[in-house]
Amino acid sequence: xxxxxxxxxxxxxxxxxxxxxxxxxxxxxxxxxxxxxxxxxxxxxxxxxxxxxxxxxxxxxxxxxxxxxxxxxxxxxxxxxxxxxxxxxxxxxxxxxxxxxxxxxxxxxxxxxxxxxxxxxxxxxxxxxxxxxxxxxxxxxxxxxxxxxxxxxxxxxxxxxxxxxxxxxxxxxxxxxxxxxxxxxxxxxxxxxxxxxxxxxxxxxxxxxxxxxxxxxxx
Numbered sequence: 001x002x003x004x005x006x007x008x009x010x011x012x013x014x015x016x017x018x019x020x021x022x023x024x025x026x027x028x029x030x031x032x033x034x035x036x037x038x039x040x041x042x043x044x045x046x047x048x049x050x051x052x053x054x055x056x057x058x059x060x061x062x063x064x065x066x067x068x069x070x071x072x073x074x075x076x077x078x079x080x081x082x083x084x085x086x087x088x089x090x091x092x093x094x095x096x097x098x099x100x101x102x103x104x105x106x107x108x109x110x111x112x113x114x115x116x117x118x119x120x121x122x123x124x125x126x127x128x129x130x131x132x133x134x135x136x137x138x139x140x141x142x143x144x145x146x147x148x149x150x151x152x153x154x155x156x157x158x159x160x161x162x163x164x165x166x167x168x169x170x171x172x173x174x175x176x177x178x179x180x181x182x183x184x185x186x187x188x189x190x191x192x193x194x195x196x197x198x199x200x201x202x203x204x205x206x207x208x209x210x211x212x213x214x215x216x217x218x219x
Contacts, residue, residue, distance in 0.1 A: 001048050002202075005150040010202045011048050013041025019070045019198050021045050022154060026128060032061045034145060034154065035198070039073035046081050057085045061092040063124050063132075065156035066139040067103040068173070071198070076110045092116050094124065096134055099141020118143065135187065137180025138169055146190055152204075153187065153195040159213060161197045161205060166213040184218035 002010050009023040018041050022034035031053065037045055049056060059082055064072055075093070082089045095103050097117035107113050118124065120134035129148040136142055138157045145154040157169045158180075171177050187195075188211060194204040 001052050004196070004202065004204070005147060005152050008147065008150065008152070009052070011045045012201060013037050014044045020202050021049075021074070023049065024128065024130065026060075026125070029058055030060050031058045032063060032125060032128065033059055033078070034063045035065055035071040035156075036062060036074035036078055038070050039077060042074040042077035045074060046078060055085055056082045057089060059091060061094055061125060063118075063145070064093070064095040064099070064103065065145070065154070065198070066142040067095070067099055067106060068139065068157070071157075072103075072106065075107075075112070079112070094118060096120075096132060096141035096143045098134065098136065099139060099143075102140065133186065133190065135180075135183045137174055137176050137178075137183050139175045144187060146192060148191075151191060151193040153190070153192040155187075155195050155197045157198055158184070158187070159195070159197050159210065160199050161203055162200060166197075166205070166209065168217060178219070181217065181219040184214045188214060 004010050007025045011021045019035060019037045021037050024032040092115045094116045095114050097119060100114045100117045104113060118132040122132050124130050131146045133144040133146050135144055135158060142156055144156055144158055160167050160169055174180050193207050195210050196202050196204055
């Protein structure tokens with residue numbers, strides 16, 4: 001568990017190359033999760049969150065950057081834990097409107113469905129200055145999350161950072177690689193100073209480094 005910005009924490013699992021879960025502490029009674037990591041990491045991240053906040057019942061919303069299993073695998077175990085603490089819990093599952101049509105089949109197998117969808121540049125919650133930035137390609141409904149007050153961008157799977165090198169996610173994992181290359185420049189339309197990729201241990205990358213990568217890679 002690490003605090004990386006005002007009211008923003010990151011929880012990492014134990015699996016190599018696992019996807020961290022980001023937690024927004026809205027207030028003492030409300031948390032928002034961003035992604036849920038791998039299913040095999042769920043027990044580890046649940047334990048860490050309970051050590052910090054005592055109860056997962058404070059989780060009111062779960063925002064999914066995209067539908068891939070390394071970002072959504074922990075969804076059912078985390079919801080099960082919340083429901084075990086409070087059988088009347090009503091957690092919103094949120095994704096971009098373009099992702100919902102693909103995500104819904106996976107959620108149906110878990111007995112779930114998206115409860116709210118986001119449009120491009122929509123805030124994820126009232127009173128929280130975090131905006132969804134739709135940048136399709138990796139998946140058709142992939143979003144980054146812009147923390148306006150912190151000038152911080154969570155990249156989802158837009159860019160990977162491995163062994164000190166910025167790179168795209170491997171081509172075979174994209175819905176549309178050509179679209180991905182075309183929408184990279186969208187991220188430069190917004191004001192932020194640092195960005196954090198999803199995979200591996202979370203690291204703040206300066207805007208200058210991200211800009212250099214995008215200008216070199218994008219079409």
